[in-house]
Each structure stands twice: as C-alpha cells, then as structure tokens.
Amino acid sequence: MTGELIAAVVTVAVVAVLAALIAAGETALTRISHARAEALAGEELPGADALARLLTDREGSLAPLLLLRIVFHIVAATVVTILVADRVGTGWVPVAVAIEVVALYVLAEAMPRTWALQHPDISARRAAPMVRMVLLIAPLRWATRGLNGISNILLPGPARPPVVTEDELIALTEAAAAGDEIDEEERDLIESVFALGDTIVREVMVPRTDMVTTDADATVTEVVDLAMEKGLSRLPVCGSGIDDIVGVCLIKDLTRAERDGHGDRPARSLMRRARFVPETKHAGDLLREMQAGHHHLAIVVDEYGGTAGLVTLEDVVEELVGEIVDEYDIEEPLVEPLAGGEALVHGRMPVDQLNTLVAAEIEEGDWDTVGGLIFNTLGHVPSVGEWIEEGGVRLRVEQMEGRRITRVRLTPVQEPAHG
Numbered sequence: 001m002t003g004e005l006i007a008a009v010v011t012v013a014v015v016a017v018l019a020a021l022i023a024a025g026e027t028a029l030t031r032i033s034h035a036r037a038e039a040l041a042g043e044e045l046p047g048a049d050a051l052a053r054l055l056t057d058r059e060g061s062l063a064p065l066l067l068l069r070i071v072f073h074i075v076a077a078t079v080v081t082i083l084v085a086d087r088v089g090t091g092w093v094p095v096a097v098a099i100e101v102v103a104l105y106v107l108a109e110a111m112p113r114t115w116a117l118q119h120p121d122i123s124a125r126r127a128a129p130m131v132r133m134v135l136l137i138a139p140l141r142w143a144t145r146g147l148n149g150i151s152n153i154l155l156p157g158p159a160r161p162p163v164v165t166e167d168e169l170i171a172l173t174e175a176a177a178a179g180d181e182i183d184e185e186e187r188d189l190i191e192s193v194f195a196l197g198d199t200i201v202r203e204v205m206v207p208r209t210d211m212v213t214t215d216a217d218a219t220v221t222e223v224v225d226l227a228m229e230k231g232l233s234r235l236p237v238c239g240s241g242i243d244d245i246v247g248v249c250l251i252k253d254l255t256r257a258e259r260d261g262h263g264d265r266p267a268r269s270l271m272r273r274a275r276f277v278p279e280t281k282h283a284g285d286l287l288r289e290m291q292a293g294h295h296h297l298a299i300v301v302d303e304y305g306g307t308a309g310l311v312t313l314e315d316v317v318e319e320l321v322g323e324i325v326d327e328y329d330i331e332e333p334l335v336e337p338l339a340g341g342e343a344l345v346h347g348r349m350p351v352d353q354l355n356t357l358v359a360a361e362i363e364e365g366d367w368d369t370v371g372g373l374i375f376n377t378l379g380h381v382p383s384v385g386e387w388i389e390e391g392g393v394r395l396r397v398e399q400m401e402g403r404r405i406t407r408v409r410l411t412p413v414q415e416p417a418h419g
Contacts, residue, residue, distance in 0.1 A: 005083070008083045011075070011079050012076050012079050012080060015072040015073075016076060016104060016107060018068075019073060019109075020107060020109075021112070022065050023069060023112045024113065024115060024116040024123055025123070026065045026066065026069070027123070028116040028123035029055070029065075029128075030058075030062065031117065031120050032120050032121070032124045033055075034052070037051045047124075047125035047126060047129055050128035050132050051125055054132065061131055061135065064137075067140065067144050067147065076100065084096040173187050173191065174187065189320065192319060192320045193320065196283050196320060198282075199283040199319055200283065201277055201278070201281045202279040202280065203283070204311060204315045204316060204318075205310060205311040206311070206315070208242055208307050210309075210348075211236065211307075211309060211310055212226070212230050213236045213238045213242060214226060214237055216238065217267075217268065219265065220263050220265050220270065221258055222267075233250065234250055234296065234312075235248070236310060237267055243305075243306045246268070246271070247271030247273060249270060249272070253270050253272075254267065274298075274299050275293070275298045277301070277311070278301060278303075279303075279308045279309075286298070286316060290316070296313045298312075342410060343409075344408070344409055344410070347370055347405030349370045352364070354410075358393065358410060360391040360393045361391040361392055362390045362393070363390075370395065370408050371405035373388075373395070374388055374395055374397065374405060374408070381403050382397045382405065384397050389413055392412065393411065396408065396411065
C-alpha cells in the first residue's frame with residue numbers, strides 16, 4: 001500500500017470520527033434543556049459547568065458545529081472521489097460515493113446521534129468541553145458569522161428560538177407518567193397548574209345563594225354564634241343587602257373582643273376592609289394577588305357590580321391539589337354513583353368535570369355548571385322531573401331548593417343502532 005493511499009485512508013477515517021463526535025455533541029446540545037444543565041452543574045458533575053454556559057447561547061454554540069460537520073463530510077467525499085478516480089477510473093466513482101454515503105450515515109450520523117439520545121446527560125457533558133475548544137478557533141467563528149450574515153440577507157427577519165406550547169408540555173408530562181419518570185399525582189398537579197391559568201373566578205367561587213353573611217348591626221356575640229354554627233372563620237358583612245358588602249369580619253377578632261367583655265358591640269366596629277374581584281378574573285392571577293396581599297377571602301362581583309359570590313384562598317388552592325376537607329366541612333359529594341350506570345350529581349357541578357368523570361361530550365357555552373346548563377337549555381326555572389339530553393346523557397332534575405337545582409339524575413343515552 002503506497003503512502004498516498006495510506007494518507008487518504010487515514011484522512012477519511014479521521015474526518016469520519018470527528019464528524020461522528022460532532023454529530024453526537026450537536027444532538028446532545030439540542031435535546032438537553034438549560035434547566036437540566038443547571039441541575040447537573042449543581043451536582044458538580046464533570047463538564048456540567050461548561051455545558052450550562054454553552055446553553056446560554058445555544059444557537060451560537062451549534063452553528064460552528066454544523067459548519068465543521070459539513071466540511072468534514074465534503075472532505076471525506078472529495079478524498080474518496082479523487083482516490084477512486086486515480087486508482088480504478090471514474091466509472092467506479094458513483095459506486096464508491098454510494099458506499100461512502102452509507103458508511104458515513106451509519107457510523108458518523110445514525111450511531112452517534114442514537115447514542116446521544118440514549119444518554120443525553122453523559123453525551124452533553126462530554127461534548128461541552130469539545131465544543132468550547134471549537135469555539136476558540138477564531139477563523140471558524142468568523143466564517144460562521146459571515147455565512148450567517150449571508151443567510152440573513154437572503155432570508156431576512158429575526159431568528160426566534162423554538163417555543164414549547166402548553167399542549168406539548170402536557171404531552172411530555174403524559175409520556176413521563178407513562179414511563180414512570182413521574183408519579184400520577186405529580187402529573188395531575190402539573191396539569192392542574194396549566195388548567196388554573198384557564199380557570200376564571202366564577203368557576204371556583206361560592207355562589208351568592210350559598211354565601212353565609214351577617215348584618216352590619218349584628219352584635220359580636222351573634223356573629224360569633226353564627227360562625228361557630230356554620231364552622232367559618234370569616235364572614236362578609238352586609239349593609240342594606242347582599243349586594244352591599246361593607247366589610248369582612250374575622251372570627252378571631254370577634255372572639256377576642258367577646259372575651260374582653262365587648263360582646264354587645266356591633267360587628268361593624270370590628271370588620272376589616274373587603275376586597276372585590278370581577279368574576280372573569282383568572283384564578284392564577286387571583287392566587288398571586290392573595291399571596292402578595294396576605295388576604296384569604298374576596299367578594300366576587302358581576303358586570304353590573306352586584307355580588308356574584310365569594311372566593312377564598314382555599315377555593316383556588318383546591319383547583320391545584322383537589323378538595324381540602326377539614327373538621328368543620330360537611331362533605332357533600334358532587335357525584336353519587338347509582339346502579340345501571342346512572343349517577344346523582346349536584347347542580348353546581350362544573351360541566352367540564354362532569355365530562356371527565358362520566359365521559360360525556362357536553363359542549364361549552366354560557367354556563368359553568370350542570371344547573372346552569374339545564375336552565376339555559378329549558379329557558380325557564382325547571383320543575384322536579386323535567387329533563388334534557390346533552391352530550392350522550394340525560395339530565396333529569398331530582399331536587400330543587402327554591403329556584404336552585406340541587407340534585408340531577410344522570411342517565412347514559414343509548415344511541416340507536418344504524419343498520
């Protein structure tokens with residue numbers, strides 16, 4: 001074997017190995033997140049600090065790698081073409097190039113990229129020092145910037161980093177739960193966080209018909225007795241009616257006053273300022289405001305300024321972690337399964353929750369609850385026994401309290417067979 005042939009073989013082998021290393025490094029740097037890199041750096045693993053610094057400018061780090069990989073593939077193809085043409089003639093060049101393409105694809109692209117995907121943390125940490133060395137090559141940086149400048153002239157407009165949508169993040173969460181990377185409870189919590197951003201206060205509030213309030217002229221002792229009876233720690237205070245909320249009484253303030261012998265004082269004298277929020281406010285924003293303002297209860301008002309209900313910090317937190325039941329809560333189930341696939345549901349059950357629990361397909365509209373759906377569909381205050389069919393289920397009014405629907409029988413509707 002002549003020296004010329006040996007040099008050619010060594011050149012092709014070296015550039016193939018370098019291309020493989022770059023392919024693995026490029027894949028690893030593309031797939032790992034900056035948050036993961038920071039976590040690895042916090043564990044003081046080798047190469048993790050360099051990795052975290054590289055990912056602060058991911059695009060700037062990847063561009064030189066792409067240019068080098070292209071150069072290496074072109075060098076390998078050129079050497080093989082010249083060598084085959086000189087040794088066995090130009091007729092064999094297409095065959096040699098085809099063999100080279102297959103070899104480079106398998107050995108310098110597919111294998112290193114697959115390995116990097118299988119071991120993302122290790123490959124990224126090992127690639128980081130190599131990439132930092134590559135970025136120290138000034139001519140390579142200049143060439144990359146120049147070529148990027150030409151690209152921007154041909155295709156103007158700012159480059160935008162990839163954006164992960166909410167649906168993609170939820171899909172990743174589902175995949176992580178399916179692969180036992182996270183628990184089902186953790187998956188549910190993550191999905192609840194996303195859902196909270198789309199939830200408005202009207203969907204989580206206690207409606208005005210269920211509010212427990214006190215008159216501003218009631219005595220401290222009377223309000224304390226009412227709060228003890230209902231198991232509440234805060235009570236809205238009404239002036240001329242429920243649409244005139246003038247403040248909020250904290251029972252700890254009233255019990256302290258009663259202990260000091262002021263039980264006959266009016267509750268008005270000890271009430272605190274009420275906070276009001278619109279019913280269309282997002283629950284996530286309200287949660288942050290409650291945390292910042294250190295308040296636990298807000299009065300919800302409708303578009304006309306009337307009282308729509310009230311919302312507590314517990315109501316919002318329950319959207320994230322589920323129902324919180326303490327020793328004072330009288331737990332009234334929203335769903336009671338019955339025989340034959342039927343169920344009794346509360347009139348204030350959210351429609352989207354009903355869809356999830358019983359696999360119904362009720363469409364969204366200008367209502368939030370099952371009772372609101374029935375009212376809207378019938379167009380009048382229903383009587384016990386009236387029913388509607390929506391989304392593959394029959395909803396029959398079973399119990400009313402005044403004009404409120406408190407119990408609804410849900411019956412699956414069998415679709416007629418088509419033959």
